[in-house]
Amino acid sequence: MASISPTHIVIATSLAIAAVVLPLGPVLLALPWLAVICWAYWRESKRQRLASTLLTYLTITTVVFVAAIVAPVKTVDRVLDTKVVLPKTEISLAEMNDDDSDNRWLSRYIRVGATQENAAQVIHFREREITLREFIETVETQSNLKHSVAHCGNGYSILYGGDCCFGLRMSEPRKSQWPPA
Incomplete structure (x- = not known):
């Protein structure tokens, strides 16, 4: 089984947190998020870890977004x-x-x-x-x-x-x- 890189976990978490905290974060961070996904695709497709890396990004981003949406700090x-x-x-x-x-x-x-x-x-x-x-x-x-x-x-x-x-x-x-x- 392919392992998940800690670097990708840190990057995905950082981008997701920045997107939910910054004003207009989802709009402003769409391009950097897509750039990181492209970089991960280029890097991880050579190592046969592409599917697990993309799943990591999507999962972490989804979890952080859902937590922010239900957070009682509106x-x-x-x-x-x-x-x-x-x-x-x-x-x-x-x-x-x-x-x-x-x-x-x-x-x-x-x-x-x-x-x-x-x-x-x-x-x-x-x-x-x-x-x-x-x-x-x-x-x-x-x-x-x-x-x-x-x-x-x-x-x-x-x-x-x-x-x-x-x-x-x-x-x-x-x-x-x-x-x-």
Whole structure:
């Protein structure tokens, strides 16, 4: 049986870790990764270790990518775990949509899109101090609003996700009209 070179293990691990940590890593490291694969092909095809070497690169890269995808260190997760202090436990969607800066209890990065149809709907929270994640879950289960989180894609990495959080928007889902009339 052909042995796997420790050099290939180190190179594959280094490239995979760099790809998941660096902003736009998968895009920026595609060319170096392909260059290393070509080098490994040229080097290992002479030694009849090509299949095991390529399998090593693919396996290590897959394991590192999957670990990074499920890692609990995403920027959006950190934002969703912040505390929100509500003025009361029963709040209408119109009150959440209030943009009066003197009475703004929600962060300026949180927008609740109340319409004329749902403005009077009252949301019941279990307590006044909750996480943003609990706020979203409560509003989504008691209304037809759905959330979306905006973030910048420039610093996106597989490990951390978007590098910043521009805000949370809660609005009615778009009604798809497909095929167009």
